[in-house]
Amino acid sequence: MAVGAFADRGADLELVGIEKRFPGFTAIENLNLTIPAGSFFALLGPSGCGKTTTLRLVAGLEDPTNGRILIGGEDVTNQKSFQRPVNTVFQSYALFPHMTVLENVAFGLRRRKIGDPVAKAHEALLLVELDHLAHRKPQQLSGGQQQRVALARAIVNRPALLLLDEPLGALDLKLRRQMQLELKTIQEEVGLTFLHVTHDQEEAMTMADTIAVMNKGRIEQMGEPQQLYELPKTAFVANFLGQSNLFTGPVVSTTSTAIAVDVSGQKIVVPVSRAHRTSGEVTIGVRPEKLTLHAESPSHDADRNVMGPGKVIDVSFSGVSTQYLVSVPGVDTLVVFAQNTAFGPAAHVGAEVWLSWNIDHGFGLDDDPADAPRFEADLDTKTIAQQRRSSLRAELKEA
Amino acid sequence: MAFAAFSSTAAPSTDPVARRRSPVALFLLLPGILYLVLFFLTPLVSLLLTSFQAPREFGDIGQYDYAFRWQNYVEVVTTYWPHIVRSFSYALAATFFALLISYPLAYFIGVKARKWPLLQSLMLVSVIAPFFISFLLRTLAWKQLFSDESFVVQSLKALSLLGPEAHVTGTAFSVIFGLTYNFIPFMTLPLYTTLERLDVRYLEAGNDLYASPFQVFRKVTIPLSMPGIVAGTLLTFIPAAGDYINASRDFLGGTGTQMMGNVIEANFLVLQNYPSAAALSIILMTVILVIVSVYVKRSGTEELL
Numbered sequence: 205m206a207v208g209a210f211a212d213r214g215a216d217l218e219l220v221g222i223e224k225r226f227p228g229f230t231a232i233e234n235l236n237l238t239i240p241a242g243s244f245f246a247l248l249g250p251s252g253c254g255k256t257t258t259l260r261l262v263a264g265l266e267d268p269t270n271g272r273i274l275i276g277g278e279d280v281t282n283q284k285s286f287q288r289p290v291n292t293v294f295q296s297y298a299l300f301p302h303m304t305v306l307e308n309v310a311f312g313l314r315r316r317k318i319g320d321p322v323a324k325a326h327e328a329l330l331l332v333e334l335d336h337l338a339h340r341k342p343q344q345l346s347g348g349q350q351q352r353v354a355l356a357r358a359i360v361n362r363p364a365l366l367l368l369d370e371p372l373g374a375l376d377l378k379l380r381r382q383m384q385l386e387l388k389t390i391q392e393e394v395g396l397t398f399l400h401v402t403h404d405q406e407e408a409m410t411m412a413d414t415i416a417v418m419n420k421g422r423i424e425q426m427g428e429p430q431q432l433y434e435l436p437k438t439a440f441v442a443n444f445l446g447q448s449n450l451f452t453g454p455v456v457s458t459t460s461t462a463i464a465v466d467v468s469g470q471k472i473v474v475p476v477s478r479a480h481r482t483s484g485e486v487t488i489g490v491r492p493e494k495l496t497l498h499a500e501s502p503s504h505d506a507d508r509n510v511m512g513p514g515k516v517i518d519v520s521f522s523g524v525s526t527q528y529l530v531s532v533p534g535v536d537t538l539v540v541f542a543q544n545t546a547f548g549p550a551a552h553v554g555a556e557v558w559l560s561w562n563i564d565h566g567f568g569l570d571d572d573p574a575d576a577p578r579f580e581a582d583l584d585t586k587t588i589a590q591q592r593r594s595s596l597r598a599e600l601k602e603a
Numbered sequence: 604m605a606f607a608a609f610s611s612t613a614a615p616s617t618d619p620v621a622r623r624r625s626p627v628a629l630f631l632l633l634p635g636i637l638y639l640v641l642f643f644l645t646p647l648v649s650l651l652l653t654s655f656q657a658p659r660e661f662g663d664i665g666q667y668d669y670a671f672r673w674q675n676y677v678e679v680v681t682t683y684w685p686h687i688v689r690s691f692s693y694a695l696a697a698t699f700f701a702l703l704i705s706y707p708l709a710y711f712i713g714v715k716a717r718k719w720p721l722l723q724s725l726m727l728v729s730v731i732a733p734f735f736i737s738f739l740l741r742t743l744a745w746k747q748l749f750s751d752e753s754f755v756v757q758s759l760k761a762l763s764l765l766g767p768e769a770h771v772t773g774t775a776f777s778v779i780f781g782l783t784y785n786f787i788p789f790m791t792l793p794l795y796t797t798l799e800r801l802d803v804r805y806l807e808a809g810n811d812l813y814a815s816p817f818q819v820f821r822k823v824t825i826p827l828s829m830p831g832i833v834a835g836t837l838l839t840f841i842p843a844a845g846d847y848i849n850a851s852r853d854f855l856g857g858t859g860t861q862m863m864g865n866v867i868e869a870n871f872l873v874l875q876n877y878p879s880a881a882a883l884s885i886i887l888m889t890v891i892l893v894i895v896s897v898y899v900k901r902s903g904t905e906e907l908l
Contacts, residue, residue: 265807285810286819298808302826311822312812357812 214241214397215276215289215364217262222271224257231257232421235271239414241364244391244398246412248405250444254421255401256295259367262399263292276364286315291358292367297350299342305329305353306338312361328360329353331390348379355387359394366391368400372407384411405445409433417441433491437480437570442489449538450489450569458482462563468534472509472566479568487569493541494565497528497550498558509566512558514538516551518590526550529590530557654881665875675882683866683883690863691890693775694844697782698790701839702832704783705790709831710824712791713798730791742781742854749777749855773857781849786842790835797831833902841891863887 222235232254239245247255260266262273264285272281280288291312299308306325313321329335332352342350351371358366368387372380388411391398402408408415409429416426417440425437436442439450451467458464463482465472474488490509502510514532521544528540528551538559542550551557657670680687708730716723733741748755749771759765771777805827809819825832847864850856856865863883870880 263811265810285807286813286815290811292808292811294804294808294811296804298802298804300805300808300823302829311809311814315813315815315818361812 214243214395216241216274217365217397217399218272218274218277219258219262220272220274222258222261222273223269224254224261224266225269230421232261232268235421235423237416237423237426239397239399241276241397242395243413244388244400244411246400246402246408246415247418248402248408248415248444249418250403253418255403255418256369258418259292259369259399259401262365263290263367264288289364290367291361291363291365292369293351293354293358293371295369295371295373297342297354297371299350299353299357301341301343304339304341305334305345308342308353309357309360311357316361324360325356328356331359332356332386348375348383351375351383352386355390359390359396362394363396365397365399368398368402370402370404372402372404380407387411409445415445417444419444435478435567436489439487439489439569439571442567442569447492447539448489449492449495449536450487451535452485452487454485455483463568467511470511470535472511473563474566474568475564478564478566480570481568481572485572487571488566489569490561490566492527492539493525493543494561495538495540495559496561497530497540497542498560499551499555501558502560505560507563508560509563510558510560511535511538513556514559516553516555516557517594519551519553528557530559531594532559650881650884653877654885656878656881665877667877672878675878676886679879679882679886683863686861686863686866687886687890689860690844690887691894693779693782693850693860693862694840694846696779697786697843698836698840700779700783701787701790702836705787705794705835706832709791709794709798713795714801714803717799727795730788730795734788738785739848739854742785742848745777745781745784746772746854770857772855773852773860775860777855778850778860778862781855782843782846785846785849786839789838789842793834793838794828794831797828797834801827829902833899837895837898841895844891845887 217237217239219235219237222232222237224230224232235254235258237258247258249255257266261268262275264280264283264287268281272279274280275289299305300311303311306322306329309325309328310321313324318324326335326338329338332355334349334352334356337345337349342353345353354371372383375383384407387398400408400412412429414426415429415432417424417432419440425432425441432441432445436445436448439448442448442450451465451472453465453467453472455463456466456471458476460476462473462475463479463486465474465486465488467488472488476482479486479488498512501512502508504510511532514530514535516528517531517537518527518529520527523544525541525543528542530538530540532538540559652669653667654675655669655671655673656667656675657672659666659668708726712723712726712730716726747753750756751770751772756765756771760767760769765771801824805823806819809823810816814822844862845864847862847868848854850860850862850865851868852858856862863886867880867883867887870876870883
């Protein structure tokens with residue numbers, strides 16, 4: 205696609221065998237990725253996983269050590285960044301401080317000698333509802349407004365591919381939600397291909413059609429948000445996208461439809477269709493909101509896995525749901541989210557409880573538990589404090 | 604902050620706290636005010652008065668009385684207008700060449716060499732290092748290098764790049780060369796301080812928005828380094844316009860390259876024509892003041908002053 209014209213629609217992005225090495229470390233190793241035209245694709249991962257480097261490679265701000273980059277089928281690996289039909293919304297916005305908002309937005313149009321840049325810039329500013337501030341300088345705007353100017357400055361060029369580098373990171377929660385919806389709407393309206401880099405799993409899940417979870421320069425898993433959430437392939441994905449309760453144990457029996465895993469003497473059943481490994485030591489898991497709390501040992505049900513008895517060690521109320529931490533001897537601490545459909549908590553700290561879940565809700569990971577050490581969950585500070593307290597108590601008891 | 608120079612909302616001078624006149628603040632300012640009155644205002648008034656003095660009737664050379672002889676100004680302008688024009692054109696040329704040489708240098712030290720702090724400091728030191736040797740000595744050294752018997756001039760003559768009768772010293776070239784050489788550090792250092800703070804993410808954003816490297820330089824880098832350009836050109840142009848060392852016959856100049864500084868020196872020390880020297884000084888100051896204020900106004904960096 206020539207740089208002199210507007211893209212009439214988004215273009216495919218294809219990364220073939222991309223490798224990026226910096227002196228001393230490898231940021232990306234052998235990355236293969238195809239993003240179909242017109243999709244909203246999110247690259248999700250913790251900081252330092254190589255997602256921003258990937259974005260900079262696509263924008264042409266870095267050169268790959270190996271591999272090719274294709275946009276709309278055309279190899280752009282050797283093109284300079286100003287020759288690529290790509291625009292970026294930078295994390296820092298990078299609005300030119302010496303130009304007005306309007307001139308910032310018209311900058312790309314003027315460089316490409318597109319007719320009537322001022323009118324088109326006004327149009328783009330109307331889209332982000334900031335036309336009334338067109339003659340201000342960027343530093344006179346709030347963070348959210350600057351973010352919208354940065355977005356307008358990028359989409360006014362109708363790039364075949366729009367890159368978003370954690371553009372909502374600096375905004376407060378409410379504004380972020382609002383901008384997420386606006387971004388999604390704009391993407392659907394203009395039909396461009398969006399590549400969104402973020403470390404916020406909720407943001408990725410609400411906005412993107414497809415998510416690729418990245419870790420240590422590799423893509424761990426790629427798919428629709430729901431698929432990733434319901435059927436994570438690795439412990440990393442299971443814990444980075446929401447929370448998970450993971451158990452490790454050997455497979456003790458296998459039928460054509462399900463496997464049974466021995467987890468510290470308790471038999472847990474997982475459907476074969478939801479398990480990536482069906483023999484040997486496996487890691488299985490279940491999402492906290494799929495668990496049901498029981499005050500008494502539940503009667504045997506072939507459809508449900510039961511675990512317990514365990515002891516409630518913490519209850520925290522968060523409005524919509526209540527989070528329980530249940531310590532089951534021999535297993536670990538399990539997290540349970542229970543909807544607040546009745547007044548008051550279903551169990552108090554110290555209560556003895558049983559947990560059950562539908563066997564169809566469990567999942568089996570692809571990780572080999574032997575070479576993938578148990579992933580430390582991203583716990584909130586409260587949970588960490590709770591764990592510290594209990595370990596301290598245990599120490600005191602021993603003494 | 605470099606960008607403060609571009610915002611029009613800076614300078615909160617209407618701050619009520621700053622507005623309140625406290626006797627303590629005045630007391631603390633007193634030494635400074637006294638200093639300015641004694642060493643700036645008094646000589647300035649004296650200079651202004653001298654410039655209107657008339658020669659004493661039946662007096663010796665160098666004896667003048669206070670008067671209002673405005674003809675002094677007409678006389679110096681009609682006599683010395685070539686020197687006035689020469690002063691400003693030489694200073695302008697020197698400023699231009701100093702900027703041409705210093706900008707790439709400052710850009711390299713401030714932006715490209717960021718990854719190697721050691722190289723950065725080494726290069727900065729080599730920009731400042733000439734200051735350790737006297738300005739006069741350095742200029743004399745150039746006189747030697749450019750003298751008729753020097754290797755440089757002999758080689759140029761051997762290559763027929765210079766005529767057999769040509770000289771380098773005493774020409775406009777050598778004076779402008781000397782001015783440029785001597786003021787390069789004054790141009791480089793302010794440029795370096797602004798470029799050192801230049802956020803390369805703006806340059807990346809420009810690249811991302813279809814601007815070629817040259818367009819990014821013209822539309823983003825230059826405007827963002829404007830405070831440094833203005834500071835550097837002022838620090839070069841103002842002293843260069845009044846310089847009398849480089850253009851002096853004892854250094855790089857000749858009879859045809861005399862600048863205002865040389866004329867003032869001659870009138871003051873040799874001819875003892877104090878009113879003419881004073882009038883020339885006042886003219887020099889006024890013209891510089893006018894040029895600088897127009898320049899600063901046009902470049903939109905008033906807050907630098």
